[in-house]
Amino acid sequence: MTDNCLNQARALSSQQRYAESNEICDLILRADDRDVAVLHLKALNLASLGEVSFAGNLLQKCSKICPEDEKVWLDLAYIYSKQGEYDLSEAAYRRSICLAPDYSSAYNGIAVIQARKGDYKSAIATLRQAITVNSNDLVSYNNLARLLESNKEFKSAMMIYQRLLTLSPTADNYQSLIHSYLKAGLSKAAASTCRDGLRKHPKNIALRRTSFQLENGPVKVSPEADQKVKKQLEVILQLLKKDNIDSAGQLFEQLYRENPYHPLLLHDYGLYCLRHTNQQTTKFGLEILDRAVLIYPSFLPPYKTLANYFYSQDDFESAILFAKEGIKFNQSQSDLYYVLAMALKEIGKLKDAIQIMEKGLKVGGHIPIEMYHELGLLYDNVGQFSCAKSYYQKALSVDPDYYQSKFNYGLLLSRSGFVDESILTFDELPFLDRNGYEALLYALACHPEKHRHLPLYLKKWPKLYAGHIVAKTAHFKKNKQQKIRIGYVSADFRKHPIAHFMTGIYSHHNKNDFEIYSYYNGMNVDTYTSQFKSQSDQWRNIRSLSDQDLEHQIKRDQIDILIDLSGHTSHNRLPVFVAKPAPIQVTYLGYLSSTGIPQIDYRLIDGYARPDVGIEKLIELPNCYLCYQPLESGISASINAQSKKGYVTFGSFHRLSKIHPRLVNVWSKILLRVPDSALLMKTRYLDDPEIKMKLLDKFIDNGIDPKRIIFKGHANSLTSHLSAYDDIDIMLDAFPYNGTTITCESLWMGVPVVTVAGQVHFSRVGVSINTNSGLPELIGNDENEYVKIASDLAEDHGRLAEYNCQLRRQFLDSLVCDPVTFTQNLETTYRKMYHHWRHSN
Incomplete structure (x- = not known):
């Protein structure tokens, strides 16, 4: 645990988040106030924050605890130098050299002190020692050359600059050598070096300026x-x-x-x-x-x-x-x-x-x-989070009505779990543009009570943001091809959760009966984008197209069934659907609720979703409404965390916007029923002290020891993210807004997911996935059952081990991961839609 905390503190320090790094250092030092590595890091953080005296005191303490640590002496010497204590500084540098004779930076520090005292001869000799023990010490070469120049030893300085340029041919080093030549009156050598430098750095302004001056001489205006x-x-x-x-x-x-x-x-x-x-x-x-x-x-x-x-x-x-x-x-x-x-x-x-x-x-x-x-x-x-919040607040203190800051502040609050405050911030805006309104829709969906009001807000969307668009009632003609022409519209044909659920469909479409048009509204292009593109009959980049231009393009393409894969998520093109450019319009997958748009004919769900009624006609797909495909096939399932640690660890990798006090209360009940267990929470912002304290306070209020709550921030890579599954035994689903990708990913990694059945589609995704994966025993009908299922499972170590061994294969063999059957069912649904339209016309 200490090593993990120290690594986190070092990472924060490397990001110049010194105060946050020291907060973690202080936590570690409560357990061991003589931990030299932690004291040393805290001292460096304090020095960076300008607290030089406190930094010096800590480094002195380190030197007494561990007098053989050469790095401590090196940094202590630097602090002494900053304080003007040159004799103490030189002594500390020499102590560092005794412990590590190849520490050229210590020689360089001594030379700086000697130069400040006016002893240039000794400083030059010391710097020559530095480059002797480390022939690649660029800083010492540079300081030596400058001192030689100051001492009017131009020839020696030029030789050092030449060596420096050989080691590091940067534009600055070219400039240094050129100026050295000019000081020595060697203008031809300066011009030649300048030309060499420009060949390597043709855009460098300083070199081009020097070249201009060498060619044209001084320019004067009378x-x-x-x-x-x-x-x-x-x-x-x-x-x-x-x-x-x-x-x-x-x-x-x-x-x-x-x-x-x-x-x-x-x-x-x-x-x-x-x-x-x-x-x-x-x-x-x-x-x-x-x-x-x-x-x-x-x-x-x-x-x-x-x-x-x-x-x-x-x-x-x-x-x-x-x-x-x-x-x-x-x-x-x-x-x-x-x-x-x-x-x-x-x-x-x-x-x-x-x-x-x-x-x-x-x-x-x-x-x-x-x-x-x-x-x-x-x-x-x-x-x-804390820094972002602070600067948004500063912007709003300058202009309380500055829309972009208020909107982004509301978005930040939503993403970081302050959903009530987020909704309030959005409500305070005199108006909401489409992005703002859709951010409000997401915040409402995550709220444990206010999600019930979502249909009312969805109903208002068309009038607010597409009222200027007139739905065309033109008679659609069958395209000349015999195939049914499908158009998928999305901003997420890339490394994105949508890729998990559309890859199997694209790979298994029947190209004898269907022609696939992809309308990509995103900016990022990656290997998944290329895969979607290669499996499309026609690919359209539509990011730069206006709604009207896109409408005309879809009509020219004679799309039979136009499918929105975004709903009210980022970079959607829902206004185009209001114009009705295709005879059959469908919303699917990207948004687990109604769009509120009368011109969209159908919404695809399954029999387990039981959503509240939207404006679209609901079409139930057989079995599950989605088909998951893992994007990384070379990663093994998780290990049994309980057998490794000796206690059960619950997990939540959900966005903070889905985590609210009521959910924390329910999770606290589970932890109280399983006394030796822990909860690992991992997501964006969870390395921020303010966010962590907000969550910890809620658990503490429920009687949970804060040591049982483990936080991890956003992972920098997919491999790092997936490795976190090795540290949990049971994933706890969120409610009312269930996980989708996280649930599938967890099952694929061999970690069971306990969910609770809600009343609307986004509250019943866990029901659909678990049922179709052969795991109905992990579904609670209410919060009490949810608590009982999770706590009982945690006590059954044999069952946990069985899940860990068998769950990945069970999941991959299930209906949730069967792209062939799923795509056949989907295409049957498309045919029924199409034939219904043909017969009704």
């Missing part, structure tokens, strides 16, 4: 020319205000011919070219803006313009390049930090984006509300 240009730019500004674009362009062109190097002209003319002209002059505008950057490094407007332009063109690499270069020369511009962070976000570097945005907030001056909002989104994306 005071007279400066005044003339500024007056003319005022004239141009007035022309632009009057929308006299062409006259402004002519004056820009004339002024540029006369003054090709004026910084303000280069920027304003370049900006004009980007905004007001064609592709050819856009290229010219970029060139002169780039020239401004090369000639005038500290002139910020061109950096901002170029960074924002490239970001708008989805050229995130170039946006990052110009934003970073601008920040080098001025760290007080929050908008440069903002565009840099946004570009990093777009290329998936979320942690880097967070660091940059945080720095942008510290520069002072006006902070745009978007920075708070985007930081909230970034922290949300990496699963840091």
Whole structure:
């Protein structure tokens, strides 16, 4: 347990979540306040938080407990140095070297102290020792070269820079060598090295700037020319205000011919070219803006313009390049930090984006509300609930009506289990766009009482969000092919739960009778996308199509049966179904309730679902309403956790939005009936202290020892996620919103799932899956039965072991995992729908 906690604390520290890391460190230290590894980590966290004195005290304690730990002495030396205690620092560094003679970083630390004291000769000698014991120590090479330059030993410095460049041919190291050559008066060598550097780093701004300076020499603008240009730019500004674009362009062109190097002209003319002209002059505008950057490094407007332009063109690499270069020369511009962070976000570097945005907030001056909002989104994306919540609240303190922050804050609350607060937040919004309303629908479905109101909200959806669409009553003609043409519409033809349930259908469709059209509304493309595409007769990427364009495309394709696989989930295309582009319209799988859309004819369920009546006609598929296929075949079933640990562990891998106080109360009853058992909860946000304490408080109120509740956050890979099944014996289903993928996955991993039968479809998924898997004994008719079944099973170790050995094979052999039979039944249903339509017309 301690090792797991320490690893979690280290992971948080590596994410710069130092305070959270120290909370875990403090928990471990309660059991053992002399654990050096934990004390050491806590000290490093404190140092990063600016608490240098406290960090030093802890490291001193570590050095006394374990005086042979060279890393402790190294970090203690650094702390002493930060405090200005140079003699103590040097002594600690030397102690570290005694314990680990190849610690070049300790030599480097001593050299820094010697240089600060003005003893450059000793510092140089010490750095030479550092690169002797570690010939790959780049930091020591760099410091040595700089010291040699300061000591006017240019030839020796050049040799070190050359060695450094051989070890690490970065653009910065090229720059260092070039400047060393220039200081020594070797301009030809500098130019040659610059050309070499540009061959390796053709986009590097610093190298291109040096090249420009070497080729053109210094550029100057006379005071007279400066005044003339500024007056003319005022004239141009007035022309632009009057929308006299062409006259402004002519004056820009004339002024540029006369003054090709004026910084303000280069920027304003370049900006004009980007905004007001064609592709050819856009290229010219970029060139002169780039020239401004090369000639005038500290002139910020061109950096901002170029960074924002490239970001708008989805050229995130170039946006990052110009934003970073601008920040080098001025760290007080929050908008440069903002565009840099946004570009990093777009290329998936979320942690880097967070660091940059945080720095942008510290520069002072006006902070745009978007920075708070985007930081909230970034922290949300990496699963840091408390930080995300804090920044959404900061954005709302600036503008309480800022829609995006309020919506995303409501979404965050829903996803993290604060469903009541989420619903309240959505209700406070003066209006809800379609995404907001559908987020509200999900929150209502997860609520133990308010889920009963869901049909009323669904009924309102068409008028609120598709009232402008007129359902066409045109007479549909049979397509010229003899095959029935099926159109599946989804944003989830990718690595997604939908893939588990559609893969078998796509693989087993009868292509003699059916023609499959896939309408993909997603952005991500992976191996599963390729598989769906290869098994489709026609594949349509529809993400960029308007509702009207998609409607026309479906009509041109002459689809007979159009099937919505999303319902009210993300990136659905339900408004198109309101337009009725196909004679038969069906909703299936992605949403376990009615769509509320009168133009959708059918909803596919099974006889076990017994849902509340929706607006669509309900069609019961034989046996189970879904067909599960595992996406990873090479992973073995879970081991018997009870036999390994000596006690039973219940599990919940459900989203926090499905976990509410009533459910916690029921789970507490199970834990009280099985005194030696534990509950492992694993999902997104469960590594956040605030979320954990919220849940723990509820269990503690029910008399449960908090040590019996184990939390795990989001797994970084499918393998890591599936390995968590090795740590549980029984999965506890959620209610009223049952698990679907988690239930199937759990059974496939050999872990039985105990469920309770509800009154609507999403509350009876567990009934359907367990019944069709031959496990009716794991279904409770009410909460009391649910508690009894789970607790009785936990006491029956022989039965648990039997499930563990046989459950995967039993599940895979069941009707839930029979794609051939399922697809035949589905196609029979499609034929009946089709023939009914033909005969009714």
